[in-house]
Amino acid sequence: MSDSPSASYLPEHPPVSDWVHDFDHTDPVWTDDPFPIWETLRAASPVVHTKRFLGCYLPTTYEAVREIANDTEHFSSRRIIVRDVRPEVTARAPPITSDPPEHKPAKQVLLPPFTPDAMKRLEPRVRAICNELIDEFIADDHCDAAARYSKYIPVRAIAHMLGIPESDSDLFINWIHMILELGIKDEDELMNGVREMTGYFVAHLEQRKLEPGDDLISQLLRAKGPGGQPLTDEHVLGSLRLLLIAGIDTTWSAIGSSLWHLAKTPADRERLIAEPGLIPTAVEELLRAYSPVTMAREVVKETTVSGCPVKPGNMVLLSFPAANRDPKMFPNADKVVIDRRENRHAAFGLGIHRCVGSNLARMEMQVAIEEWLKRIPDFRLDPAGKVTWSEGTVRGPRQLPVLFGNNA
Template sequence: MTDTAPVDDWDTDYDIFDPGYVTDPAPVWEELRGKCPIAHTERWGGSYLPTRYDDVQALAKMVPELSSGDPLVTTPPPEIIEELLADPVFEKYGANAAPISEDPPVHGWTRRLLLPHFTVKAVQAHRQYTLDLANSLIDEFIDAGTVDGAGQYAQQIPPRVIAHLMGVDESRVDDFTYWVQCILELGLADIELRLKYRMVIRDYFRDVVEEKQANPDDGFVSALLAGSDDEGEPVDPMRVVGMLNLQLIAGIDTTWSSIGSALWHFGTHLADRERMVAEPELWPSAIEELLRFYSPVTMGRRADEDLEIRGVTIPMGSKVLMNFPGANRDPEVFERPDEVILDRPHNRHIAFGAGIHRCAGSNLARLEMDIALRTWFERIPDFEVSEPEEVTWAGGQVRGPRYLPIRFPSHS
């Protein structure tokens, strides 16, 4: 499945794990849009990569022709698939991360159960917690004058907020973060690792669900267990396990990457940093622009029938990468797409996806970004990335900085 050979032709042999692509994929997208807007590769199980906004939008709406049953961007080899299918839980529930891993009708009612917890109003319940958390994290390093902005700040916020929302043990946040990395980052190229931590997460949330069944309360997990499906039947507890699985996986790496990318941007673009200090009223539009420019997430879909788009036939069974980051750099839709314009008007980005699978937690992600960045700028307005050449990025499913050395005047 793996192939580390250099890429000679991005049209027919792209590699989403190529170091240059991980660091800066935009030049590849620009090249492909001009000559092969839907590229193909046999690497990592094979896939198709659209690069134009309209094509990604169209593919996102092809449901159920493009199935959501396997949302990761790499495909396990046949022997691993056989092993998965031998697992009765996998056979019945698949990836078990509803609603993102489900097609209608299961998608519809599982999403309906989640949405009330992620409205603009509902997520405000987590504002003070997030604000206190951001300040407490900064308290730990503000006297030092240096920090890993990814590991010591951006990475620390989403897992704690998600744990707080779900009402689970916040002392396990380091475990949660590592588990998610083993699914979305390390495990994309190491299938055995991915499967191991798929089971670890499933077992953890099975215990959580069983405890809430025995001792219901007014929290998030109990609310899901009290719901019903489209037939009015009580929710299967294993579906709730899958929905909790999704909250962990979708809620940590994505927002961590977005906060980290924003800090990287301001730490390497002095004029933009100074502008945000002088014009804090720009934060709403600036956050949308940072989401567009540094869109972290690429989702996988599987063709359940032969599909035709832009003259390209995508055979049944093929993986299609929902390249939302590439779509958000399309010059046919965005003026000066390869520039961050902090006050960009009419920003129609699809960083949170498109179609029925658009991210249900987008309001919470925006809240976390807003608080994390505003709090940082209020307390550390003067900062820079100290060693740009040492910054490391993760790629594949979710792209964002993983090591981000930042320096600033010590407050001691």
């Protein structure tokens, strides 16, 4: 695909007029409200196709998503974002960009720092971060809950785990914007983001080699790969890029979507205040209903999915959010039921690439909601403001103006 036009010459995408045969997950209509689009696509076929993005499939049902996620023979994870160009893969982020047999050892290295016990040790710092953030705006009786709260919880938590300055949060957020949003349509932005992030981590890697500590970067430098060999610097840098990108935007989006739901659904908010023990169950339902992450796969061998042929040379938009709205899998799939008991959602993915950081994300969401409701129990969307949503691979509110206190 090296003959693909350079990003600077890519035309703007024309608006979608036929979602079933010409979908575009970066279209503003999709960005604002994808749920009715998924319903339309699901009614048409378990797998739909577009010629955009050099050819891309979208499975629309839970079963079709599960089938692809579990099939590493026909679908590769070497590319995990659907974009307008497909240059040679150079910057990897193991294990998420790894296929078997490389995947398993790369994932096993990352499991120990994310155990439930490790999360218990981290939880007090996350609670403190939430309250430090709330302290900054609670007296104003209004805030942008995405920009002032949900955005900074995971970024500061992951910085704390990595042993890098929490004060560098805005740098990390900007790289994520360059890579996950601007980079979908602009190769230069993507590569600049990856380069800046890599340069930042190289400096921290060199420092840890001289002065190792207990932080996650030091743990990765001490880790052993296949054959008991230390991980290469390239592998460690790829994993650090993954932790920063996957560990921030996803959870920031999930926390923001949860607050958006509670701001516009007083009955659910009041119930969680009256029954705080329900919050972990509610978190699972909010993850199902507003799953932030859509991953991608590349078709490498011809096969069929739910009876539909898929051909090599195409990408697959692996929409876990669409799977989680499939009524065949979830009764009242389009309704948020905060005490839903049977909830085998796919928000953290399916198959071998299921999210390494799911324990971290759950803890951060639960703590963020608990601390917010303790201090701001009564809040609502600001009718004078506008809620905006991120474009592309990860969906969550980027502006979330809310009123509380004397304004509630």
